Amino acid sequence: MNPTPSQTVGPFYGYALPFPGGGNIALGGITVHGRVYDGAGDPVPDALLEFWQADPAGGLSGAPGTLRRDPVDGSIIGRNGVDFTGFGRVPTDADGHWTLRTLDPGNGYISVCVFARGLLHHLYTRIYLRHDAFLDALPPERGRTLVAAEEREGVYRFDIHLQGEKETVFLDFG
């Protein structure tokens, strides 16, 4: 069957897709943060990032409950703090900044899906926290765009450049 075409997430998803604690996959582990930039080098204030990752043992089974709901009023009360859902969703702030709190993935990387107004089809990239053979297959200046910089213990910086000299490597899974 032929697929349903993608369309932009637009500017108005903010009251529908983000949810409180969306970037807190788990507390007490690592923090990854950064900005999303456009081709002029300006921060993108209306991007939406989704994260999917392995648990610290490398397991990819995930768990439901990222959007766990209050059965009384329907509000989102979030993950139960026991199960590792592996999924996070964070809108960039007015300065294009985002923050993810999670556990170190056993396979060494966090998968990212980027949505934005002006982006007609989402983009995939990866945040590598450690060296990986896949990075060696890329020209060094491009491979570097996939590697998070450790700012201090447990805190990593990862900027996403949609376009321009520092353009991030985006992935095609075919």
Place this chain on the structure above:
Amino acid sequence: MKDVYIVDAVRTPFGRHGGALSGVRPDDLAAHVVRALVERTGQDSVDEASPLSASASARGWPSYSKGSVMSTPLPQADIDLEIAAIRAAREGAQAHHPDRDYAPYRSTALRHPKQPLVPLKDPEAAELTGPVFGVTDVTALDADLTRQHLGEPMGERITVHGRVFDRHGRPVRGQLVEIWQANAAGRYPHQRDDHPAPLDPNFTGVGRCLTDDDGGYAFTTIKPGAYPWRNHLNAWRPAHIHFSVFGTAFTQRLVTQMYFPGDPLFPYDPILNSVTDERARQRLVAAYDHDLSKPEWSLGYRWDIVLDGPAATWMEEGR
């Protein structure tokens, strides 16, 4: 923030409401002022080639970059020409998804990568699996957008039914479908949507559900209105419902928009027309289904979704 230098200034002509200037388009007035400035300062103000300045010069207006005094609002006719030119160049070519670089939708200009995507085919890739959702992630009321407030929303009550499939035609079961939309007047409850249409205190426009064992989903809502946006002069979006869908793999992720059949705004909309293949564009349009309409209650639409992208076979076999 970029540095801004004020070199010179002139004021626009003044006119009374309904007076001598009432027949002159605002952008023509603005062009007059910019032309006067350019002549007076002797500046060649073109410092980058942009579609805006190219269009302005084609129309005999002074060219100036998007960073100068003001931008010329581009008329719909120019957007129509751009859409037609791209469509002619792609005539007959199969394309399932829009190009990320689609000039008639102006916001794509600085937000698409210029380097080719890097192929990654790894059977161990985390992206061949994906997040899991369950009964704790939705409530029974989430799929009825008309019952989320004290009163009834204004507008035409509709239901939207469909099934989610993968490329092989297998139903995608137990996955999260999220929707959001404008109200019947075309207004979103979002600070940045400030056009003069009423908000509806009884309508937010957010829905969620999990697909059933047949991959089926169903929402009850009201038909959203068309609304203006600022891509170009007199730009209007056809009525649409935003959909966000998960598959069994992160690679199958889809965010898209469902349109309503026969909308007269289709030919004018750069976002819909970014899907250059007519057959693919048709897959974004729901079908009216009289059998889904309920007497004295609601009109029914059907829209099936097919997710692209590979999934890990070991996961599919387990389902």
